[in-house]
Amino acid sequence: MAENFNQHSDISAADLTRLSQEAKAEATPSTARIIWDEFKADKPALVALVVVVGFIAFVMIASLFIDTPKMMETNIMNYFDRPGTNGLWLGADSGGRSVAQQLIVGSRNSIGIAIGLTVISSTFGICWGLISGYYNGYVDWGMQRVYDFMMMLPMTMMIIVLVTIIPHYNAITLTLIFSIFYWEGTSRLIRSRTLAESEKDYVAASKTSGTSNLKIIFREIMPNISSLIIVDTTLSFAENIGVETGLSYLGFGLPTQTPSLGTMIANANDPNNITQYWWTWLPAALEIIILCLSISYIGQVIRRAADSSQRQGAAD
Amino acid sequence: MNIIEIKNLKVHYPIRSGFWNRITDEVPAVDGISFNIRAGETYGLVGESGSGKSTTGKSVVGLEKVTSGSILYKGKDITKKENRRRLDYNRDVQMIFQDSLSSLNPRKRIEDIIAEPLRNFEHLSKEDEKLRVLQLLDIVGLDADALYKYPHQFSGGQRQRIGVARAVATHPKLIVADEPVSALDLSVQAQVLNFMKRIQRDFGISYLFISHDLGVVRHMCQNIAIMNRGRLVEIGTRDDIYNHPLHIYTKRLLAAIPETNVDQRAAHRASRLAVEQVYQDEQATYYDHDGKAFPLVAVSPTHSVALPEKLAQQLAQAETKREAQA
Ligand SMILES: Nc1ncnc2c1ncn2[C@@H]1O[C@H](COP(=O)(O)OP(=O)(O)OP(=O)(O)O)[C@@H](O)[C@H]1O
Ligand SMILES: [Mg+2]
Numbered sequence: 001m002a003e004n005f006n007q008h009s010d011i012s013a014a015d016l017t018r019l020s021q022e023a024k025a026e027a028t029p030s031t032a033r034i035i036w037d038e039f040k041a042d043k044p045a046l047v048a049l050v051v052v053v054g055f056i057a058f059v060m061i062a063s064l065f066i067d068t069p070k071m072m073e074t075n076i077m078n079y080f081d082r083p084g085t086n087g088l089w090l091g092a093d094s095g096g097r098s099v100a101q102q103l104i105v106g107s108r109n110s111i112g113i114a115i116g117l118t119v120i121s122s123t124f125g126i127c128w129g130l131i132s133g134y135y136n137g138y139v140d141w142g143m144q145r146v147y148d149f150m151m152m153l154p155m156t157m158m159i160i161v162l163v164t165i166i167p168h169y170n171a172i173t174l175t176l177i178f179s180i181f182y183w184e185g186t187s188r189l190i191r192s193r194t195l196a197e198s199e200k201d202y203v204a205a206s207k208t209s210g211t212s213n214l215k216i217i218f219r220e221i222m223p224n225i226s227s228l229i230i231v232d233t234t235l236s237f238a239e240n241i242g243v244e245t246g247l248s249y250l251g252f253g254l255p256t257q258t259p260s261l262g263t264m265i266a267n268a269n270d271p272n273n274i275t276q277y278w279w280t281w282l283p284a285a286l287e288i289i290i291l292c293l294s295i296s297y298i299g300q301v302i303r304r305a306a307d308s309s310q311r312q313g314a315a316d
Numbered sequence: 317m318n319i320i321e322i323k324n325l326k327v328h329y330p331i332r333s334g335f336w337n338r339i340t341d342e343v344p345a346v347d348g349i350s351f352n353i354r355a356g357e358t359y360g361l362v363g364e365s366g367s368g369k370s371t372t373g374k375s376v377v378g379l380e381k382v383t384s385g386s387i388l389y390k391g392k393d394i395t396k397k398e399n400r401r402r403l404d405y406n407r408d409v410q411m412i413f414q415d416s417l418s419s420l421n422p423r424k425r426i427e428d429i430i431a432e433p434l435r436n437f438e439h440l441s442k443e444d445e446k447l448r449v450l451q452l453l454d455i456v457g458l459d460a461d462a463l464y465k466y467p468h469q470f471s472g473g474q475r476q477r478i479g480v481a482r483a484v485a486t487h488p489k490l491i492v493a494d495e496p497v498s499a500l501d502l503s504v505q506a507q508v509l510n511f512m513k514r515i516q517r518d519f520g521i522s523y524l525f526i527s528h529d530l531g532v533v534r535h536m537c538q539n540i541a542i543m544n545r546g547r548l549v550e551i552g553t554r555d556d557i558y559n560h561p562l563h564i565y566t567k568r569l570l571a572a573i574p575e576t577n578v579d580q581r582a583a584h585r586a587s588r589l590a591v592e593q594v595y596q597d598e599q600a601t602y603y604d605h606d607g608k609a610f611p612l613v614a615v616s617p618t619h620s621v622a623l624p625e626k627l628a629q630q631l632a633q634a635e636t637k638r639e640a641q642a
Contacts, residue, residue, distance in 0.1 A: 009451035016447050019460035141337050201419035205482070208377050208406045210436030223423040 031226075031305075038305035045301040048294035055291070056111055063108040071101045072257055083279050091279040093267060103283055106259040109171060110248075113260075114240040116175040117182060121240075122233045124179070125186030126222075132187070133194025134217050140191075147184060155181045160252045174254060178243060186232055193225045227303060234299035238292040245288060261288055318352040319490055319522050320376065320409075325349050325385035327371050345371040347546035347608070348385070353490065358516065358523040360537030362530055362569065368546045369526045370414060373492040376524060377411045407437040410483040412493040414526075416475035420467035426453075426478060427463045433486045452481040456511060473504035480508075484515055492524045497532065509536060531573045534558060539618075542566050547609040549602075552619040560639075562621040562631045564595045564602050565609075601627065 039046050078096030083089060090099040132143040162177050163169065169177075197203070198221065206216045222229070241261070247253035248262025256263065264284035267273045273280050327346040330339040346368045353359045361369050374380040375395070376387060382395040389409070392399045400406070410433070413419035420429055430449045434440055440448060450460055456477040467475055476496060483491050496512065497505040509532070515521060527533050533540060540557045542550040542565065550563045561567050571591040575584035602623065603609060609622040615632035623631070 009454040016443065016450070019450055020446060020463065022461055024464060201413040201415055202421040204374070204379050205411070205413060205419050205479075206421070206432065207379060208409075208411050209433040209482070210404075210406050211432060220421055220424075224421065226423075 035302055035305040038301055042301055045297055048297045052291065052294045052298065055107075059104050059107040059111065062104045066101050066105055068105055068259075071105065072097060072259070090283055091277075093277075093280045094273075099264075099279055099283065102259040102264060103287070106261050106264050106284065107287065109254060109258060110241060110244050110261040113171055113175050113178070113244045113254075114237060116172075117178045117240045117243065118233060118237045120175065120179040121182040122186055122229075122236060125183035126190050126229060128183060129187040129190025130194050130217050130222060133191040134198050134213070134221065136195060136198070147187060150181070150184050153181070156247075159247065160250075163247075163252050169255075171254065171258070174244070178240075182236070182240070182243070186236065189228065189232055190225065193228055194221060197221050197224055227305075231299050231303040234302065235296055238295040238299070241288060241291060241295075317355050319355045319389070320353045320524075321388040322352070322372075322376070323350050323386045323388070325372065325375060325387065326383045327368070327375055327380055328383045344546050346375065349541075349543070349546075349548045350385075350612075351541050351548065351551060353522055353524055354539075355489070356516075356520055356522055357539060358525050358537045360533040360540035361524060361526045361543060362528065362533055362540060363543035364528055364569070367543045369528075369543055370494050372543070373411065373494045373524060373526050376490075377409055377492050378405060379411075404437060407433070407486045408489045410486070410488040410491050412476070412479050412483050412491060412496045414494040414496075414498070416472060416479050416499065417467065419479055420475060422467055425464050425466060429467070429478065430482050430485055433482065437486050448485070452485055455484070455515065456481045473500050473508060476500065476508055477511075480512065480515070484519065484521070487519060488521065490522045490524065492526070494526045495528065496525075498527065498529065505532070512536075529573075530558075530569050542569065544609055545607070547622065548612060549609045549622040550620070551612060556616070556619040560619070560635050562615065562619075562628065562635065563623070564591075564598055567591050568595050 039049060072095075075092075075096035078092040078098075079094065081092040081096070083091040083099075085091070090103065092098055093102070128143065128147075132140045132147075159177060159181060163174070166173065166177075203216060203220060206220050211220070244253050244260060245262035245265065248260045249266045251266070253262050254260045261284045265281050265288075267277075268281040268285075325346055326344070326348050328342040328344050331341040331343065332338065333340045349372065351359070361372060363369050371380060375382050378394060378397075378400050385395070386393040387395050389405065390403065392403060394400050394403065394405050427446070427449055430452055431445055434445055434448060449463065453460060453462055458474060458477055458481075462470070462474075462478075467478070470478065476499075480496070493512070497508050500508060512523070513536070516523065523536070525533065525536050534554065537554060539553055540551070541548050542557070542563065544565045550557065550561065550566045552560075557566060558570065561570055568591055571588040575581055599607075610624060612620040612622050613625045613628045614620045615628050619632075621628050621631070
């Protein structure tokens with residue numbers, strides 16, 4: 001068979017290296033390169049990226065040097081110290097505990113949970129949506145009924161009940177409990193795009209080329225909805241920071257001896273704190289606002305990079 | 317020798333609705349058609365939009381779930397998945413798609429697109445594979461620097477060439493070409509058709525050539541089937557169809573071929589309107605109560621028409637008489 005092709009084309013093995021080198025020189029830039037160019041073209045986005053990545057790296061590393069049980073000990077001498085006194089940059093709360101240290105450890109806990117939750121729920125939601133959308137038939141029908149059932153459950157109430165029932169839970173079990181309830185939105189979004197994508201002829205062409213269904217789903221279709229996946233994941237990361245924070249604020253998140261952004265904002269439940277001791281809750285609130293805004297801004301830039309018609313960077 | 321034999325093929329799309337997703341209705345996209353494709357020939361399948369041509373083509377490559385009927389390849393019914401797998405069917409039967417842009421994965425480089433069937437069916441070494449891809453690009457007239465580009469960087473004609481390169485990669489015996497040129501402008505159409513013919517000569521491939529345009533089919537096909545609302549209304553050689561059409565639907569399609577000679581435009585228009593008038597008047601004779609075509613009856617060894625037998629013979633005789641007089 002190979003002879004047959006040799007017969008009809010002048011190209012032979014001798015030309016191989018030369019031709020593929022020529023082709024390499026003409027190659028288009030990779031996706032990572034395009035996204036990076038887009039960030040370089042949009043300075044505020046670059047700032048947002050540096051802020052988010054820098055901040056996450058900082059709290060992850062800094063929290064290693066903080067002895068949490070010791071930090072959480074009550075120290076009556078520092079009762080509501082103002083910022084800057086007694087060597088406490090951001091002052092102390094009603095227990096005389098350093099707000100700055102709590103902020104670092106709390107951020108690590110909250111962001112860690114948000115990352116874990118995003119990874120688990122997005123991975124699951126993406127797989128669920130891809131498979132459900134690709135095999136539209138009985139498989140899809142069954143998977144959609146499961147989805148409908150999950151959507152029927154009152155999410156926040158279920159989480160509160162589960163947290164109350166489980167006697168000892170920590171950051172990891174909490175992440176897993178959240179994950180049970182947070183994949184649906186992603187899966188629906190991915191499914192609807194997969195349905196549209198599966199109709200396209202390149203999927204049919206892959207089938208006639210002998211490619212297996214799983215490979216078609218994850219190697220052919222998934223790259224084509226990658227921009228949707230990246231944007232959705234970034235945005236749900238921003239949202240997931242809010243999930244843990246909100247529940248901890250209500251008192252159903254992490255146990256009280258574990259600081260988190262939510263427990264810190266909960267300081268604002270006391271009217272005294274709101275007006276007089278603002279440093280106990282304001283830094284955590286500001287941090288969440290800045291983080292979430294930056295992350296969604298980054299998400300928008302990535303979306304723009306993925307959609308070639310909206311690019312600002314000098315691509316191609 | 318026949319490479320493919322299609323027997324009474326039916327593809328009905330179910331329409332599902334309600335909570336239990338039950339089948340409530342059906343679209344008979346292909347409704348009992350039979351024809352054979354001989355090895356090495358180009359077989360034309362012609363009909364207006366929505367007549368079920370693509371569905372037929374997709375059934376032949378095994379992309380469509382067939383409701384009933386059979387498609388025989390090497391004596392095996394390839395409407396069954398099991399048989400397709402056992403024969404490595406798609407190594408021998410490939411498809412060129414109607415929409416060249418949508419048929420190429422926008423996220424894959426040309427090298428990976430063309431190499432996809434090779435990777436699944438031939439398992440070549442990396443070097444051999446690259447060499448084969450370069451040769452294929454050369455055969456369809458594209459430069460080697462296409463290798464690492466993406467589909468959107470090419471023009472429509474170039475993309476269709478890439479589609480052809482992928483289809484011939486595994487050296488198939490039959491290629492289903494679904495309106496391969498209808499999205500291209502006239503000069504590019506001619507180019508693509510010419511090299512499709514060249515490839516056919518060089519590699520001995522058969523084509524099932526699907527088109528809505530009898531003008532294009534004339535240059536490509538030895539045998540032609542005319543399809544209307546999921547059924548065949550007329551089968552014959554090129555001569556039968558172009559010079560002795562018997563079914564009003566065929567006549568109407570023929571009248572719709574654009575006239576390029578400016579002087580005869582007016583006359584052409586008049587005759588087209590006349591044919592249209594006849595079509596409107598005689599529909600009751602040529603279709604049954606449900607508006608469906610009749611079963612095919614043979615009027616000569618090569619030529620069959622979908623009409624009640626007596627009427628078909630009458631028409632054939634009238635036709636020969638008219639021939640003799642002219
Ligand atoms: N997946 C589907 N579900 C339901 N009906 C379908 C489906 N695909 C096609 N049909 C219907 O089947 C009929 C035949 O479609 P098909 O695509 O085979 O037509 P075609 O002859 O190729 O037309 P065109 O020239 O426009 O490509 C049409 O009426 C169409 O609406
Ligand atoms: Mg079609």
